[in-house]
Amino acid sequence: MTAESAVHTSGKTSSAETTLEAEKASFFRQPKAVWATAIAAVFAFMGIGLVDPILPSIAVNLKATPSEVSLLFTSYFLVTAVAMLVTGFVSSRIGGKKTLLIGLALIVVFASLSGTSNSVWQLVGFRAGWGLGNALFVATALAVIVSVATGGTSTAIILYEAALGLGISLGPLAGALLGGWKWRAPFFGTATLMAIAFIALIVMLPKTPAPAQKTRLSAPIRALAHPGLRTTAGSAFFYNFGFFTVLAFVPFILGMSAYGIGAVFFGWGVALALCSVFVAPQLQARFGDVKVLTGTLAGLALDLAGIGIAAAVHSVPGIVVLVIVAGALLGVNNTVYTELAMGVSDSPRPVASAGYNFVRWMGGALAPYVATKLGETFGAPIPFFVAAVALVIAIGIALAGRAYLSEHEPAAV
Structure with missing residues (x-):
């Protein structure tokens, strides 16, 4: 390495480190509106894993498979x-705050x-309505946090992912604590938390005016024409298939009470x-x-x-450890x-987010039913082997489009 290239490399390293340190410093220095939105997002994401510990109990009480x-x-x-496709259309006409509040009210x-x-079947129908509220809230919350947070887009996204991770970890815990008493209690508990979040946003989030340019209904689908976004979404579809195979099917093979399942998925969520x-x-x-994406997908x-092998030999401790990993x-x-x-991509962030989330949540919708059906028909290990294959496909898609994915990222240290 020449002296000139060494200095150049050192400069890039110093710049990357400085940026990382600046983002760390700004992470906790956020306006109240950001924290209010992030806390509401925690409560919203709790709804994803809330039912996990009580799935076996729901099956018994409602006589369901x-x-x-x-x-x-x-x-x-x-x-x-599906609702992700209309979130931008709605929020660009009534503003982010009103969209968030409508989403919370529906939840x-x-x-x-x-x-x-x-x-x-009643419960399935009500969860569908819950999903509509979740879409309006979650897609808009990310855009709102990005727009009002200090420290740049990366810091805002980390805040959003922190809310997601905290919500996903607390959801099973709340589901276990309340569900161990009555299986209906977690639903009423979530409604109470979301009502609190609704009030907090009314008080703490300033009015967010509708953007000058309204989003067309077709915008999220058109955004997916960008090869980078299409690659990201396509890979995430298969990634989410693996994600929700774990979340939806593992509770049925642990053989634990609601408290035990809740503890396992609390550990899983904390690690996440x-x-x-x-x-x-x-x-x-x-x-x-x-490199990080493909490497962690391979590890997953x-x-x-x-997990499939552990399920085949009935090793519950092995399943628990691998779930947390x-x-x-x-x-x-x-x-x-x-x-x-x-x-x-070059699409506005809310539009790109809507198109991406439309594709990836389809993977989340498909996985639970496919996984449990495979488990009922062919045995407990099979859903996990199928999910592992889905992740290999996710790697293949990411590698095929790696040129598009690499264009936007800064030089690695």
Whole structure:
């Protein structure tokens, strides 16, 4: 290496390190509106894993099969995915704050109704309404946090992923603590938390005017024409298939009470949250997005195959350890995928986010039913082997489009 290139490399290293340190410093110095939105996002994301510890209990109380109960995830994510296509259209006309509040109100209503269900099909229907509220809130929350947070887009995304990770970790814990008492209680508990978040946003979030340019309904689909965003979304579809195979099917093979399942997925969620906030940025700065993404996807594929083997030999401790390791890998991937989706194309961030989330949540909608059906038909290990194959496909898509994904990322340290 020449002296000139050494100085140049040192300069890039120093710049990357300085940027990372600046983002760390600004992470906690945010306006109240950011924290209010982030806390509301925590409560919203709790709804994803809330039902996990009580899936077996719901199946028993409502006389349903595991695959029927899995439709609680499928209806939720299917409606979430489709509704993502209209979130930008709505928020660009009424503003971010009103969109957030409508989303929260829908969650309060349908979470409450979920607690009154007398059949699995009623519950599936109410979860679909919950998914509509979730889509309006989640897609808009990311855009709002990015617009009002200090420290740049990367800091805002880390804040958002921190909320996601914390919500996903607390959801199973709340589901276990309340569900161990009555299986209906977690739904009413979530409705209460979302009502609190609704009030907090009314008070703390300033009015967000509608953008000068209104988003067309077709904008998210058109955004996917960009090869970088299309690559990110396509890879995330198969990644989410693996993600929600773990979330939806593992509770049925643990053979534990609601408290035990809640504890396992609390550990999973904590690993996810910590790695999304603290580990992912370090890895990205050191190796770049594409290498981190494909490397952690490969690790996750091996991990899921390991869960399948542990399920085959009925090793519950092995399943528990591998599930928590999966949480760590999922945390890193979540951050990388989100940053790619928000920065890889020239579309406005809310539009890019909507198109990306439409595709990736379809993977989340498909996985729970497919996984439980495979498990019922062919045995517990098979869903995890299929999910491992899905992650290999996700790697293939990312590598095929790596030139598009690498264009936007800064030089690795």
